[in-house]
Amino acid sequence: MTKVVIVGGGHAGANTAFALRKDGFDGNINIICDESHLPYHRPPLSKDFLKKKIEENKLSFKKADFYNDQNILVNLNTRVHTIDLESNKVCSDDASFDFDYLVFATGASARLLPMKNAQAKNLFYLRQISDVLSMQKVIAAGKKIVLIGGGYIGLEVASAMIELGLDVTILESEDRILKRVTSPELSKFYNDFHSKMGVKIICNTKLNELIADNENINTVCLESGEKIEADMILVGIGAIPNVQLAESIGLACDNGIKTDQFCRTSSPNILAVGDCTSSFNTLLNKELRLESVPNALAQSKVASSSIVGNDLFNNEMPWFWSDQYDLKLQMAGISGGYDECHILGDISSAEFIACYGKDGYLIAIDSVNQSKQFMLFKRALSNGFKLEMELIKNENFQPESIFSGSN
Numbered sequence: 001m002t003k004v005v006i007v008g009g010g011h012a013g014a015n016t017a018f019a020l021r022k023d024g025f026d027g028n029i030n031i032i033c034d035e036s037h038l039p040y041h042r043p044p045l046s047k048d049f050l051k052k053k054i055e056e057n058k059l060s061f062k063k064a065d066f067y068n069d070q071n072i073l074v075n076l077n078t079r080v081h082t083i084d085l086e087s088n089k090v091c092s093d094d095a096s097f098d099f100d101y102l103v104f105a106t107g108a109s110a111r112l113l114p115m116k117n118a119q120a121k122n123l124f125y126l127r128q129i130s131d132v133l134s135m136q137k138v139i140a141a142g143k144k145i146v147l148i149g150g151g152y153i154g155l156e157v158a159s160a161m162i163e164l165g166l167d168v169t170i171l172e173s174e175d176r177i178l179k180r181v182t183s184p185e186l187s188k189f190y191n192d193f194h195s196k197m198g199v200k201i202i203c204n205t206k207l208n209e210l211i212a213d214n215e216n217i218n219t220v221c222l223e224s225g226e227k228i229e230a231d232m233i234l235v236g237i238g239a240i241p242n243v244q245l246a247e248s249i250g251l252a253c254d255n256g257i258k259t260d261q262f263c264r265t266s267s268p269n270i271l272a273v274g275d276c277t278s279s280f281n282t283l284l285n286k287e288l289r290l291e292s293v294p295n296a297l298a299q300s301k302v303a304s305s306s307i308v309g310n311d312l313f314n315n316e317m318p319w320f321w322s323d324q325y326d327l328k329l330q331m332a333g334i335s336g337g338y339d340e341c342h343i344l345g346d347i348s349s350a351e352f353i354a355c356y357g358k359d360g361y362l363i364a365i366d367s368v369n370q371s372k373q374f375m376l377f378k379r380a381l382s383n384g385f386k387l388e389m390e391l392i393k394n395e396n397f398q399p400e401s402i403f404s405g406s407n
Contacts, residue, residue, distance in 0.1 A: 009033030012274025013105030142231025150177030333364025
């Protein structure tokens with residue numbers, strides 16, 4: 001009987017197991033997970049779960065009975081320390097698992113803050129349920145929150161903290177928030193919106209010192225000389241793909257485990273999915289490492305297909321979302337390298353779409369509270385449509401016309 005071992009119990013790992021059963025795979029499936037929880041949804045961690053609007057047991061993808069019924073073994077609190085390719089065994093401290101196919105779904109880890117006192121009890125990184133549970137205890141006793149990093153995680157947490165009535169400061173080393181992922185127009189919109197809601201945002205700033213007392217940080221010192229009181233620190237300065245195990249067995253890695261369009265690594269019977277991968281995307285004709293739930297779900301289906309002998313391949317248009325206050329930001333495509341940005345709609349009303357163009361054609365969009373139009377653009381980009389920016393900039397252009405043949 002064919003045996004599949006999946007290392008990692010996040011979105012990519014768990015959904016690879018689900019896809020295998022849906023695709024008719026009847027062999028053994030072992031998921032190895034170093035957490036104590038059954039596989040669960042991650043996006044609510046920075047939003048409703050942090051605000052205690054959703055219970056912990058509601059985060060799980062499936063109940064325990066589902067895994068039993070589907071004959072999927074989930075090995076919790078289990079960390080893989082070696083992989084033997086001669087005997088095709090995955091080894092942990094307490095057990096070993098035989099495999100015919102091995103799937104890496106090891107995800108990514110938070111980039112750590114390299115400073116004295118960064119190990120303080122009230123400094124956190126938000127990656128797991130346990131992180132949020134620890135944060136909630138500190139939040140209950142304090143009010144001043146400092147978020148280091150003005151990316152999506154920082155902004156989502158900021159909106160949740162404001163709703164909880166806390167005093168929130170964001171520190172960003174770049175000259176604007178979201179600089180790495182979006183246009184100046186979007187950055188300004190979110191900067192202004194968060195500021196209006198009460199968030200203090202300081203850009204172009206660098207940390208100089210974290211002052212702690214009894215293993216708890218109480219003051220954040222900036223290079224400018226400014227000092228900010230803090231009851232809790234959350235660091236969101238990026239993530240690093242977990243490739244150590246893959247490298248230990250000689251798999252090709254470069255900003256992630258390298259895979260082809262079928263999620264196959266440099267070893268024939270080993271696949272990789274999700275945040276840990278740098279995978280070839282046939283739609284965009286290049287390798288990408290994406291940290292997103294949609295990417296994890298798409299790759300899980302491709303990996304299953306490769307194992308059972310079907311012909312799916314990785315051609316998903318990258319897309320993402322972020323919920324902050326009553327703003328729904330939806331993004332499709334990769335805007336890096338754009339040479340123009342055109343705004344459809346009214347930024348001041350918080351209902352608009354930023355259209356990114358390169359060499360005269362649309363390559364990506366950022367949509368705020370325009371879900372219907374977003375889906376039209378996403379469908380067009382996914383289908384490989386070459387939408388001219390001049391058409392989009394026409395004052396009579398309507399997104400609904402994309403598939404109607406009119407403009």
